[in-house]
Amino acid sequence: MSKGVNTIRLAGIVRESIVDGPGFRFAVFCQGCPHNCPECHNQATHDFNGGKDVAVERLLEEIEKNPLLAGVTFTGGEPFCQPEGFHSLAKGVKERGLDIVTFTGYTYEHLMKIAEKKESIALLLDDTDLLIDGPYIKAEKDLTLPFRGSRNQRLIDMNATRKEGKVVLAEQYD
Secondary structure, three states: OOOOOOEEEEEEEEEEEOOOOOOOEEEEEEOOOOOOOOOOOOHHHOOOOOOEEEEHHHHHHHHHOOOOOOEEEEEOOOHHHOHHHHHHHHHHHHHOOOEEEEEOOOOHHHHHHHHOOOHHHHHHHHHOOEEEEOOOOHHHEOOOOOOOOEOOOEEEEHHHHHHHOOOOEOHHHO
16 A cells, blocks of 8 residues: 655654664654564554554654664555655655665565566665565564564665675674
8 A cells, every 4th residue: 555755654653763773763663564463563553544644754854853863764564565655755864874774574585576566666675775574473483683573584684685686684683
């Protein structure tokens, strides 16, 4: 369910986070998720009709208020259900010299298949510096892992992945 390029359907934001990626981060929690992972810690973000529409420019204004940020995290919900709005936000984030972490319940391989037919998915993947992929799986739960809840989820260094032409894990966080 895409909202468009100028707005994102949000569940909320966290202005200062140290758990949603490396460094001091601004976390954007989108509203709407098709995965419905059992015991997801963000179940309130699943309903596509919940949350509220927020202008991308308004989010960029909030991000600009904190000069200590290392980057911005797109999480949810499922950011790849709103790729146009998140790509628009990512362009502004990158213009400010910040990195982007994107959480997704999809695997990278699945997103790449979709990206062949949907340019906005490819653009959001291109915007991402660190991709945390895969659904939360209760049987794989491990609270000692950085930035993720289950062992099946990968931390993919997207810059190295694009350069190498194959998945490169961000091993510095393991």
